[in-house]
Amino acid sequence: MNKIKEFVDRFGLPRIIIVAFLLLLCVAAIMLEIPITDLISDALVRTGMNGILVLSMVPGILAGIGLNFGIPIGIVCGLLGGLLAIQFNLTGFTAFFTAVAISIPLALVAGYFYGLLLNRVKGSEMTIATYVGFSIVSLMSIGWLVLPFTSEDMRWPIGTGLRTTITLQGRYERLLNDWGSFNIMNVTVPTGLLLFMLFFCFLVWAYLRTRTGVAMIAAGDNPKFATASGINVNRMRVTGTMLSTALSAVGIVVYSQSFGFIQLYQAPMFMSFAAVAAVLIGGASIKKANITNVIIGTLLFQSLLVVSLPVANKILADVSSLAEIARIVISNGIILYALTQIGGGE
Amino acid sequence: MDANIRVTPPELSLVQKIKKSLVHNMVTVFFIILCVIGFYYSGLTFGFLINSIISRLVRNSFLVLALLLPVMAGMGLNFAIVLGAMCAQAAIIFVTHWGVVGMPGIGLTVILTTPLAMGLGYLTGKLFNKTKGQEMIGGLILGFFSNGIYQLIFLILIGSVIPFNNETLVLSSGVGLRTTIDLAGGMRYAIDDVWKLPFTMAGMAFGVATILHAVYRYIKGIPTLAQKPRQKKYLLSGATGVAFIAWLLYIRSGSSYINMITVPMLTVILIALMCIFTTYFARTKLGQDFRTVGQDRHIAGVSGIHSDNTRLTAMILSTVFASWGHLIFLQNLGTFSTYGSHEQIGFYSVAALLIGGASVTNAKISHALLGTFLFHTLFIVSPLAGRNLFGDAQLGEYFRVFVAYGVIGVSLVMHAWRKQIEGRRRLSQQ
Numbered sequence: 001m002n003k004i005k006e007f008v009d010r011f012g013l014p015r016i017i018i019v020a021f022l023l024l025l026c027v028a029a030i031m032l033e034i035p036i037t038d039l040i041s042d043a044l045v046r047t048g049m050n051g052i053l054v055l056s057m058v059p060g061i062l063a064g065i066g067l068n069f070g071i072p073i074g075i076v077c078g079l080l081g082g083l084l085a086i087q088f089n090l091t092g093f094t095a096f097f098t099a100v101a102i103s104i105p106l107a108l109v110a111g112y113f114y115g116l117l118l119n120r121v122k123g124s125e126m127t128i129a130t131y132v133g134f135s136i137v138s139l140m141s142i143g144w145l146v147l148p149f150t151s152e153d154m155r156w157p158i159g160t161g162l163r164t165t166i167t168l169q170g171r172y173e174r175l176l177n178d179w180g181s182f183n184i185m186n187v188t189v190p191t192g193l194l195l196f197m198l199f200f201c202f203l204v205w206a207y208l209r210t211r212t213g214v215a216m217i218a219a220g221d222n223p224k225f226a227t228a229s230g231i232n233v234n235r236m237r238v239t240g241t242m243l244s245t246a247l248s249a250v251g252i253v254v255y256s257q258s259f260g261f262i263q264l265y266q267a268p269m270f271m272s273f274a275a276v277a278a279v280l281i282g283g284a285s286i287k288k289a290n291i292t293n294v295i296i297g298t299l300l301f302q303s304l305l306v307v308s309l310p311v312a313n314k315i316l317a318d319v320s321s322l323a324e325i326a327r328i329v330i331s332n333g334i335i336l337y338a339l340t341q342i343g344g345g346e
Numbered sequence: 347m348d349a350n351i352r353v354t355p356p357e358l359s360l361v362q363k364i365k366k367s368l369v370h371n372m373v374t375v376f377f378i379i380l381c382v383i384g385f386y387y388s389g390l391t392f393g394f395l396i397n398s399i400i401s402r403l404v405r406n407s408f409l410v411l412a413l414l415l416p417v418m419a420g421m422g423l424n425f426a427i428v429l430g431a432m433c434a435q436a437a438i439i440f441v442t443h444w445g446v447v448g449m450p451g452i453g454l455t456v457i458l459t460t461p462l463a464m465g466l467g468y469l470t471g472k473l474f475n476k477t478k479g480q481e482m483i484g485g486l487i488l489g490f491f492s493n494g495i496y497q498l499i500f501l502i503l504i505g506s507v508i509p510f511n512n513e514t515l516v517l518s519s520g521v522g523l524r525t526t527i528d529l530a531g532g533m534r535y536a537i538d539d540v541w542k543l544p545f546t547m548a549g550m551a552f553g554v555a556t557i558l559h560a561v562y563r564y565i566k567g568i569p570t571l572a573q574k575p576r577q578k579k580y581l582l583s584g585a586t587g588v589a590f591i592a593w594l595l596y597i598r599s600g601s602s603y604i605n606m607i608t609v610p611m612l613t614v615i616l617i618a619l620m621c622i623f624t625t626y627f628a629r630t631k632l633g634q635d636f637r638t639v640g641q642d643r644h645i646a647g648v649s650g651i652h653s654d655n656t657r658l659t660a661m662i663l664s665t666v667f668a669s670w671g672h673l674i675f676l677q678n679l680g681t682f683s684t685y686g687s688h689e690q691i692g693f694y695s696v697a698a699l700l701i702g703g704a705s706v707t708n709a710k711i712s713h714a715l716l717g718t719f720l721f722h723t724l725f726i727v728s729p730l731a732g733r734n735l736f737g738d739a740q741l742g743e744y745f746r747v748f749v750a751y752g753v754i755g756v757s758l759v760m761h762a763w764r765k766q767i768e769g770r771r772r773l774s775q776q
Binding site: 069117120121122123124126127128130131132134135138139141142145146160161273321322325328329332333335336339340342 | 473476477479480482483484486487488490491493494495497498501502736737738740741744745747748751752754755758759761762763765766
């Protein structure tokens with residue numbers, strides 16, 4: 001009995017509920033004769049699609065800035081990179097890698113200034129990050145209207161500004177997904193996508209084992225102790241923020257190529273919440289996170305979304321919003337749970 | 347510097363004083379300028395602007411005032427008033443379903459929504475006591491979370507689990523409510539229509555009240571706050587009242603559109619009662635407890651104040667007021683979107699309060715009213731100004747949204763920054 005209690009404490013009750021819910025959904029899916037292989041393929045694609053966005057949480061959490069609700073900053077940099085690749089009329093892998101190559105330096109610069117800001121608001125980073133993210137998204141909404149992009153593929157045929165969704169068909173749509181993809185027992189494995197994600201996971205993993213990485217973790221874990229050991233805590237926080245922002249920029253480019261569309265205007269507004277929820281479901285807290293949390297969390301969260309939709313549709317024929325509601329309740333519930341674990345701020 | 351030497355600050359000249367107050371109220375001044383520019387380019391007539399502002403001021407003020415108590419108790423800006431709004435909406439849906447209309451409908455809604463809001467306010471307070479220092483992000487996320495629960499109830503459970511037979515409210519499938527609910531013929535304008543006065547009349551009554559208040563305070567001071575009589579600011583507010591009345595008399599003599607504007611007096615009285623309540627609440631024992639807890643929880647604890655319970659009380663009051671405020675809001679609007687009306691309430695109210703010059707730790711009634719006024723002026727003029735200036739109304743719309751999010755972000759940053767600097771100074775003094 002004690003062992004069970006200990007396990008529940010360590011793993012967290014909400015996580016147990018979520019995993020149990022997922023298992024229940026899977027059983028329901030099998031009983032309702034929903035083709036399980038399609039679901040697995042979808043879950044794999046969406047894991048790879050969201051993986052790097054979720055990964056961007058790790059440097060932020062470890063550097064001590066908490067859950068980085070400010071990743072829309074990186075996301076708009078990534079979108080800008082993606083748009084520029086179209087503006088230059090590139091296609092294929094050249095387009096994709098140009099987009100990544102443009103967005104990373106942009107995001108690093110933006111993340112640097114964002115990190116400086118966060119250093120001045122220690123203790124309220126998460127609230128401020130949320131509103132900085134919202135502000136950036138609405139500022140860039142003006143940007144998408146007035147920026148001098150000329151490509152016919154992106155602008156509204158009549159009127160001003162860029163379209164709300166820009167198709168990547170014939171540009172770099174599903175490039176990574178299709179690279180080396182293969183079928184096992186009717187499950188399509190998006191090899192390129194998964195490898196790309198794992199590659200970035202490996203990069204972060206390796207970085208965290210370098211001198212700077214270890215210093216960053218120390219700075220986030222115990223700032224006073226780190227200062228005493230001669231680590232420049234503020235600089236480490238800026239480094240973590242820059243990394244986080246850059247990863248989210250790459251993340252949105254990967255997301256767009258897999259989705260097949262670039263979504264502008266208000267679309268990035270709530271993307272940070274999904275990423276935060278995923279890493280928390282994977283077992284991270286506001287102070288601790290690792291690569292395993294990212295992979296497990298993304299897989300769990302995305303599987304949940306993938307499985308819940310057809311199951312909900314089969315059970316309640318007319319109500320397609322049940323899956324959406326489940327997503328809202330689960331993602332925000334886990335964030336609330338994580339916030340209550342800080343321990344009262346005393 | 348030797349700590350024993352006391353430096354008296356030099357007398358400020360008038361220019362310096364003005365400069366200081368401008369810097370201090372930077373956000374508000376910025377918005378006043380923005381509103382004036384926006385009004386100029388929108389091409390609206392003054393009468394139309396006043397009409398729109400009055401209706402929006404009456405609609406939103408109560409909600410913004412509901413934010414004041416948690417600020418007093420040191421819990422920051424209460425993004426969780428969304429929960430209060432949800433309670434009001436749930437109650438309205440059921441009252442509309444039962445077909446109770448007009449004032450009895452409002453009464454029944456209040457009876458239903460108050461205990462519900464108290465319950466949810468209690469739970470919110472419990473949550474906030476577990477997330478001290480992160481109340482604002484907690485409130486924000488809690489708003490999203492409870493929106494999920496709300497949708498679950500009204501989109502899925504209504505009609506399938508909860509029996510609810512109503513063809514006008516429920517979707518054709520019999521499960522879930524329609525996306526908009528029309529209160530016409532029900533509770534629409536139930537409070538507003540009770541007593542209406544022309545704007546000029548109401549304005550003059552307001553002017554007279556201002557003058558009386560100013561004269562009274564000028565002579566008596568505020569004894570409970572140890573404020574001496576003969577304060578110059580009351581002369582100023584009295585003069586403003588006189589000027590306002592003079593202007594209204596001038597309007598009445600002509601045939602301006604402004605003469606046609608009416609003001610729903612009962613709603614205004616409710617808002618005034620809320621203002622009076624907040625003012626006097628601050629001077630009660632409980633109000634003092636709020637402030638002590640807001641300033642320093644440890645000192646409050648040492649002085650025998652149970653800070654967790656005080657915070658709970660603040661949240662319960664705020665949620666209940668928010669639910670009443672949302673009721674006023676919806677009866678004035680007359681129709682609402684079942685799944686969307688409450689969502690923006692928290693964010694708009696907080697933005698309005700901050701634009702009025704409030705901060706995370708200091709919010710007054712004047713901030714709330716001025717902020718609502720400015721925020722909604724911007725609301726009215728910005729799409730038109732955007733269209734006239736840039737040929738695109740959407741641009742003005744995005745600009746307004748950016749400004750609202752931006753002002754919340756900037757004032758949170760300024761507050762946290764100031765706190766950090768003060769903390770460092772305190773540390774270096776020790």
